[in-house]
Amino acid sequence: MTNISVQHEPSLPAKETLPTMYDLPSENPEEPGLSDVFHDFQPELLRQTFQPRNWYPDKLFCGTDMNLYYDVKHPKWYKRPDWFAVVGVPSFYEQRDMRLSYVVWDEKINPLMVVELLSPGTEDEDLGEKPGEPGKLPTKWEVYESILKVPYYVTFSRYTNEMKAFHLVGDRYQKVELNEGRLLVPEIELSLGLWQGSYNRIDRLWLRWMTLEGDLIPTLEEKEAAAKEEAAVAKQRATNAEQEAAVAKQRATNAEQRAINAEQEAAAAKQQATEAKKQSDRLVAKLRELGIIPDELS
Numbered sequence: 001m002t003n004i005s006v007q008h009e010p011s012l013p014a015k016e017t018l019p020t021m022y023d024l025p026s027e028n029p030e031e032p033g034l035s036d037v038f039h040d041f042q043p044e045l046l047r048q049t050f051q052p053r054n055w056y057p058d059k060l061f062c063g064t065d066m067n068l069y070y071d072v073k074h075p076k077w078y079k080r081p082d083w084f085a086v087v088g089v090p091s092f093y094e095q096r097d098m099r100l101s102y103v104v105w106d107e108k109i110n111p112l113m114v115v116e117l118l119s120p121g122t123e124d125e126d127l128g129e130k131p132g133e134p135g136k137l138p139t140k141w142e143v144y145e146s147i148l149k150v151p152y153y154v155t156f157s158r159y160t161n162e163m164k165a166f167h168l169v170g171d172r173y174q175k176v177e178l179n180e181g182r183l184l185v186p187e188i189e190l191s192l193g194l195w196q197g198s199y200n201r202i203d204r205l206w207l208r209w210m211t212l213e214g215d216l217i218p219t220l221e222e223k224e225a226a227a228k229e230e231a232a233v234a235k236q237r238a239t240n241a242e243q244e245a246a247v248a249k250q251r252a253t254n255a256e257q258r259a260i261n262a263e264q265e266a267a268a269a270k271q272q273a274t275e276a277k278k279q280s281d282r283l284v285a286k287l288r289e290l291g292i293i294p295d296e297l298s
Contacts, residue, residue: 018105019075021093024067025100038158039065041200042117042207043083049209049217050085052188061086067101068111070148075105079143083115084150087188104148112187113152114144115207118159126155127164128173145173152185154192154207161205163194184212 043064050062062085067078078101086102089109093099104110116126124130128141144150145168153166153173165183166173176183182193195208195216209217218226287293 018072019103020106021099021101021103024069024075024078024103037202039082039117041202042156042158043115045199045206045208045219046083046115048219050190051209051217052087052190053211054189055087058091059088061089061091061099061102063099063102063111066099068148069101069103069105070143072105077137079140081111081114081140082117084111085113086111110148111150113154113185113192114150115154115156116140118155118157120159123157141173146171151187152183154183156194156207158204161194163207165192180214182210182214186212190217 047062047064050060051057052060062083063081064083065080066084067080068084069075069078071077084102086107086109089107102111118126125139125141128139128145130139132139132142138147141153144153149168149171151168153168155164156162163178163181163183165176165178167176168174178193179191180193182191184191189212191210191212191214192207193210193214195206195210197203197206199206199219199221211217216222284293
């Protein structure tokens, strides 16, 4: 499988004990986050369709509304992206546990992409239009751009159905001109774009992953539906084949019966010819006996 360049945190003094995800979970009753259905379904659609062809599934991690701890100097500072993806880390923490949070100095690999679902109250900050204030925590934009240096940052507004994509060039984000409405991410051989369709029985414009060529990467539901459809088609083909075989067998039986009938008819005709000849021979003999037919004519 292909590897891409990922960012590593500088090594830390071995004697210093730093908090891990067990010390820094995502639960925070004072910041419950958005609980509307869209904020549940959209990240899940991204997770299901995030299937890079050049990375093994067990080397990928997707986080949804999870605390992302980003500053080793301030270990309790975090941001909570609506969705983010990391490549090159195990799917499970230390190969066994589901993550409670993502701690960059512990994991040693930063996210490849972050997606924020815009809300009216936080849109300015998420788009970098509202700079951080001195003495306060850095904004999401500042964290993703200047601290974590996340290569790709995408925002999507369900209110305007607008997708914006940014790529880190040097140390600053630059807005990306979409290719046929999609952000191309060649490092993982995928593209991210908008799709009009039904997901969880909700028909709207969704953000989802596709191939570089623009083909949809199926969700679990779509895979199951496709498998059922293929099974139904295969079953129908088998039924048709059985029916065709039955028809062919009936035709063969009919042909065999016709051959038998023809053979019987030929035998009957031969029998009739034999009987007719016998009758003719008897008649000739009788006429000869009566002198009606001279012997020289026999």
